[in-house]
Amino acid sequence: MKNNTMIERFLEMMSAERGASGHTLAAYQHDLQWAQDELSSHSVSLFSAQKKDLIGLLSLMHTFGFAVASQARRLSTLRQFYQFLYAEGLRVDDPSHDIDAPRQGRSLPKIISEDMMKKILDLAQLEVNQAVYGSKNYLRALRLQLLSEMLYATGLRISELVSLPVQAVRGKSYSILVCGKGKKERMVLLSKKAYQVLLQWLNLRDQGKDATSLYLFPAHSETGYIARQVVARELKNLAKRAGIKSKHFSPHVLRHAFASHLLQNGADLRAVQHLLGHSDISTTQIYTHVLEDRLYRLVNEHHPLVDEQKAH
Secondary structure (H helix, E strand, O other): OOHHHHHHHHHHHHHHHHOOOHHHHHHHHHHHHHHHHHHHOOOOOOOOOOHHHHHHHHHHHHHOOOOHHHHHHHHHHHHHHHHHHHHOOOOOOOOOOOOOOOOOOOOOOOOOOHHHHHHHHHHHHHHHHHOOOOOHHHHHHHHHHHHHHHHHHHOOOHHHHHOOEHHHHOOOOOEEEEEOHHHOEEEEEOOHHHHHHHHHHHHHHOOOOOOOOOEOOEOOOOOOEOOHHHHHHHHHHHHHHOOOOHHHOOHHHHHHHHHHHHHHOOOOHHHHHHHHOOOOHHHHHHHHHHHHHHHHHHHHHHOHHHHHHHHO
16 A cells, blocks of 8 residues: 555544544645655665654754754554554554653743733724725724734634634624534633624624635635635734734734733632633633732731731
8 A cells, every 4th residue: 555545544534533624634634744754765664664664764864953842742643553554453553652752841831911901902992993995905904803802802723723623603793613623512701892893793794795604704715714824914903003022913913811810800610711712721721920920929918927927
């Protein structure tokens, strides 16, 4: 069986059985194609590769200066691929099973303050107010305002928001049912402001040439909806116009801000886990560093020994 055929079968399985998104499948294909090309240059087949060959790939990535996260991701792809071959009876062993992944420190997410978020959202509103109603500039400004408000209000992944079906927001409700990673559904809530902007956008969207589109943010693209890269670029430019370093602003930073600001204001970690769509609480626990100041104030304000210590 040819390598490409096995890769195709693996991708089909990941899509059908595990609900991998198109973006994830493309990443798997890229990783496996890279491994196949590197191995074939040494007269080794991806199908018949042994442990020493995979260790050689890790060494090559290190030599080329691949980030530790990239090395770990590619090894993870190879693990899943060889586990698939073993489960299907296409190999009698898994050459990747006892290879240690590169160790990486878990970086803390970039956080922007509530004041900075207010500044950005206020500017988005101002740019809508200054545009001529119904013009292209108005529609573009309103779309950017809605994207900003929804990302911050819901904590959605950018891939979830840009591909959101318009029917998901048709109901007269502040809640939205989202289909996230692994096709897992969860409920997220809009703020009052985000809901108001959403209604304005729907009113104009439904009068335009893309009224029949399946998506909330239609675009003339292969997918039918606005590209993530377009949103990222527009958000960076918005932050720059607001006087904030654009390198610190992205759709993912808005997701981090959503989680961090909720926790800073007393939200339960489990509730934030659900809203973010994290299947494992350990993924959400990266945000707990933002609780330190709040917990410090809580202890100093309410612990019975604090007053005694102050008296001395």
